[in-house]
Amino acid sequence: MSRPPDLVQGTLDLLILKILALETASWQRLSDAISLVVALRET
Numbered sequence: 783m784s785r786p787p788d789l790v791q792g793t794l795d796l797l798i799l800k801i802l803a804l805e806t807a808s809w810q811r812l813s814d815a816i817s818l819v820v821a822l823r824e825t
Contacts, residue, residue, distance in 0.1 A: 794819045 797815040804811075 790819060790823050793822070 794816065797819065798812065801811050801815055
């Protein structure tokens with residue numbers, strides 16, 4: 783089952799903004815969030 787592109791993009795945007803909102807945000811957490819969204823797109 784594919785997800786609508788807007789949902790995937792919106793999810794990625796939200797994850798990035800939430801991570802960047804944290805003062806302890808790190809590039810690894812951002813990378814993990816992107817990897818999660820990519821994995822969701824592939825299912």
